[in-house]
Amino acid sequence: MPSYPPARAVVAAVSFLVLLSSSQAGAAEPPDVGFTHKDWELACDNTRTCRAAGYQSESDERAVSVLLTRKAGPRQVVTAELQIGSYDEAEGGPSRAGPTAMKVNGRALGNVAVDKGTMIGRLSAAQTDALVEALTQTGTVTWSNKGGSWTLSGAGATAVLLKMDDFQGRVGTPGALVRKGAKSEDSVLPAVPAPVIVAAPVPAPTGKSVLPRAALVALLPELRKDFEEDTCTGLAKAAKVEEELQVERLSPARLLVSTTCWTGAYNMGSAYWVINAKPPYSPQLVTDKASDYDDGTIVAAQKGRGLGDCWSHEEWVWDGTRFVQSLSETTGMCRLVAAGGAWRLPTFVSTVRKAKRAGG
Structure with missing residues (x-):
């Protein structure tokens, strides 16, 4: 019989968990996977593209989020986007947009251009690498501009990024985000065409x-x-x-x-x-x-x-x-x-x- 969503649906947090081994992920049509841990979550689709999103800590009222995206296949890079909170426009609105300074452990890493329409900015390759390194080593990542400052929580990031590596078959390869190794990049699972x-x-x-x-x-x-x-x-x-x-x-x-x-x-x-x-x-x-x-x-x-x-x-x-x-x-x-x-x-x-x- 059909089941009915509760009044407070938890699906928006992608809270379901599917544990996959490499052999399971190697199927012709891989199942989707979602995983949430603390302030980070993972969503991998049927093409094996994975997206990991992190947020401010729940006790922090200054909303911010980062999205890491990686397509399946050998030697695919991670791209990163920053989104400054805009839900409460009364607390800053467009003043939060524009050049936004990024720091990792207090070290300046240049600016991210945050669009005033979407409140989203794309990180450079160097900024992305520094972000991933900080997340896997409990570093502190912040952004600031004339509209305020925002701190990204790293709680749960390592578990989520490891799950991303596992789903895409990258664990033990040079391109892994968490557990790097000498295993050939050619062993990474290929992308699957969308139906x-x-x-x-x-x-x-x-x-x-x-x-x-x-x-x-x-x-x-x-x-x-x-x-x-x-x-x-x-x-x-x-x-x-x-x-x-x-x-x-x-x-x-x-x-x-x-x-x-x-x-x-x-x-x-x-x-x-x-x-x-x-x-x-x-x-x-x-x-x-x-x-x-x-x-x-x-x-x-x-x-x-x-x-x-x-x-x-x-x-x-x-x-x-x-x-x-x-x-x-x-x-x-x-x-x-x-x-x-x-x-x-x-x-x-x-x-x-x-x-x-x-x-x-």
């Missing part, structure tokens, strides 16, 4: 009823089979079936049915099924946590908490036969870095292409 999803065209909504009331009433018992009794509110009141069930046409033979299933303090979730246009309907549940549907794509966007500084996001694309998951990501920890979340930390990515229409 390609061909999105099928769907008819434009006509505003007319796709299924008559009698058909909706007949469909209800089949939809209820996916839920325990009264756990999906939109399926509980047959008398209002025309209001509770929404139907969209996907193709001449297939329809999309949806209804609101649950609501929380700051989130809601709708269930979506693909059904046959005529009996037997044979409904197939896609998800029960969706928030929107448009032009062949189902989206699930959920806040990690009411402040809206952390989110989870998933998408499914209609390929003409079924809805295929195309994206799964979060925006990182709930640390008041930015409204809408600090980063995009995917654990599943794909390439979506539109199908060619007949005669096109």
Whole structure:
């Protein structure tokens, strides 16, 4: 049976953990991995690209975050981005942007150009190397400008970077971030191509009823089979079936049915099924946590908490036969870095292409 997210979703912190050995990570389609330890977190996706994000300590009110990104494969470098907290614009706003001095253990390492629109700046290769070294040796990393100063927490960084190395098969190689060794770089696991999803065209909504009331009433018992009794509110009141069930046409033979299933303090979730246009309907549940549907794509966007500084996001694309998951990501920890979340930390990515229409 489907499970329902709690009112305070923890998925925005990427809190799930998958322990992988090198042999498991060597599979043709590696599973995603997420790992959180203290003030750092890791998200590796199905292409084996890994992203590690660190934040200020929880007791520090001056929000800051760093994102380290490394693609899979031998001799791939780490790139680093800095984000100055902008959630509370009243405490500085654009004055926090501009040239921002970086120091490691009090040693000046030049400036990072922080964009006033995004509050993000890219570190140079030298700054990135110094940052990684400090994180793995309990060093102190700070940034400052006319808007204030910010200190990055190193708590949890070593464990997260080691997990990144392990997932990408770098442990014991010269390119490892934590446990370097003489093992050949060519032993590092290669990148895996993102799956390609061909999105099928769907008819434009006509505003007319796709299924008559009698058909909706007949469909209800089949939809209820996916839920325990009264756990999906939109399926509980047959008398209002025309209001509770929404139907969209996907193709001449297939329809999309949806209804609101649950609501929380700051989130809601709708269930979506693909059904046959005529009996037997044979409904197939896609998800029960969706928030929107448009032009062949189902989206699930959920806040990690009411402040809206952390989110989870998933998408499914209609390929003409079924809805295929195309994206799964979060925006990182709930640390008041930015409204809408600090980063995009995917654990599943794909390439979506539109199908060619007949005669096109």
